[in-house]
Amino acid sequence: MNATIIDVANAAGVSFKTVSRVLNGEAGVRDKTREKVQLAAKELNFTLNTAARNLRRRGSNLIALIISNPSRSYIDNIQIGAMDWCSRNGFHLVVEDFRAQPSGFDDLIRGGEMAGVILIPPMSDDPEIITKLTGQNIPFVRIAPETANDSAPSVRIDDQAAAKEMTQKLIELGHKRIGLITGPNEFGVSRNRMAGYRLALDDAAIKYDSALVREGAFSYETGQSCAARLLSMPNPPTAIFASNDDMAAGAIAESYKRGIAVPSELTIVGYDDVAVASVISPPLTTVRQPLKDMAARAAELLLERIRNQESAPKHDVLPHRLILRASHGPRA
């Protein structure tokens, strides 16, 4: 039904190769010829067939973002950053949930349909995924992996340093019993943030108390339940550091439910600085990760990788920042 390049060639009275040249903006076509072709193409409402082009070029304009993360707001920012980059660079973003259907991911990375793949936690550290990608010989980039390595380029912030700074901030405020709600242990970032927390305690000569550490799942609900456990302790913490903002929001809700005022009676701080942080009450003191920039940069490194598979993978560390809003205060 749709016109082919040959139809356009006939209509314009040139060879189909010339049409191809015009449509790809190649040099070496007389202006008059170019116009003739463009006119014919417009008239026939013609567009190049992408499958044919991809077949011939052995390429694709599709980048996959693999998600499975429990925190939608985190994904949102990553996705927006990646989408923006894609549309500025002639790519399109395919978003696939890794957990949804086991075969879905396999099918996606099969057959050269994707030019490259962006991995976010916890997939960034998943050996099975990395093996598959490597086996299919498809370029990928890792966002916030536990550690950078040669398998692929990566983009991250220094989670350990960031968590340490936030913990130090809390210590400066006089807090000595600081609860930590971590993310799942399978997330490299969780382990890194935990390490930063311990480093700060060590520096301040505060003894690490594993009873003050609870593992959540990066969700509002687990933030609530972990806070509940922490606040039920005979000697509860005076500050809680949650490993993401959703859990911090849940912790705040749990505090209110128990009649504990934030920040006057309890300090609660988060991590990520996603939308919820400035919408809840009190607005959250948190660690800002430049998630959109990280995603855009990841796409950038991915493209370099696509263009030149041989180059050594680059590893970027983007700056983080403590955002001091209203959910923290001196030790009550």
Place this chain on the structure above:
Amino acid sequence: MNATIIDVANAAGVSFKTVSRVLNGEAGVRDKTREKVQLAAKELNFTLNTAARNLRRRGSNLIALIISNPSRSYIDNIQIGAMDWCSRNGFHLVVEDFRAQPSGFDDLIRGGEMAGVILIPPMSDDPEIITKLTGQNIPFVRIAPETANDSAPSVRIDDQAAAKEMTQKLIELGHKRIGLITGPNEFGVSRNRMAGYRLALDDAAIKYDSALVREGAFSYETGQSCAARLLSMPNPPTAIFASNDDMAAGAIAESYKRGIAVPSELTIVGYDDVAVASVISPPLTTVRQPLKDMAARAAELLLERIRNQESAPKHDVLPHRLILRASHGPRA
């Protein structure tokens, strides 16, 4: 570099056509042959080339979701519903921001790369987009269009009825001055909800007062600013009905800032029932739209359309529900 179907055929000692049969699960291949081929394919780490297959089949396994909506949480739900459906049905979801790069959308729908397109507000009602899609002869489906028509199948809730019910609920509670924060007028749903609001007022013989109506942009910030205007009136409303939950959350924040307690002094209700509704304090009374189901159903109708372009487009109306949480109360 990657093996082709011919390599597999040679390795298995059969013709490449037989390999194609096995890989596509076609009948009429002897078990022994099938196994031989499967073994060879596995050994060579072979996967069918998608571009070649799409070219030959004149098809694709990609569905595009076009976004541009200011409300991330709305999109999130739609996207999750669509993604889930895709992975259960052998498709993949491409998410494209319509506003990002003018050429991005055009490029995406060009060349038969997409099997179909899902439109959400406000694109569902955008004549330019619909014209382009029709011109490219690509199947699409509209979520929450202002009105169903023959251009494409559609899925929606009865926004007018839902808004009317919520307004009636407010009237039942004794409210007579009910502020309305609408979405942008370019959204068909905004107009439909507004109509429902007026219908309820008319039924209760309450005079419509345009001073009580403010147009927001479906964002937290505009919820705040519209609420600010409403609450600054000499004779402010006793209840505010926001056309989505983000704006309702903004309105609640604004009330608190002014020292107005919700719901004891002011009732605020939302629309959509997205995540923020149950996370803020007080939890939001709102209208629940089954956004995930709507998206899945939309994808379903889209697939029918892809398979049979001739069929008359179907139009589904899914059920809505008032969710009574804690942000509403009787007139103070």
Place this chain on the structure above:
DNA sequence: ATTATTTATGACAGCGCTGTCACGATTTTC
């Protein structure tokens, strides 16, 4: 055993495009 029927496999063409190369047309150079 012979023919009819079914089943398994292969030959071939071609989807719509781009890369390579060759050739004719045009312009430049002396």
Place this chain on the structure above:
DNA sequence: GAAAATCGTGACAGCGCTGTCATAAATAAT
């Protein structure tokens, strides 16, 4: 004004796969 350099265009092959049709092999029917 002839040779050289440049530019514009076209012929051709083939990317990797699937659809159609023909043919070989296996099975059933006589």
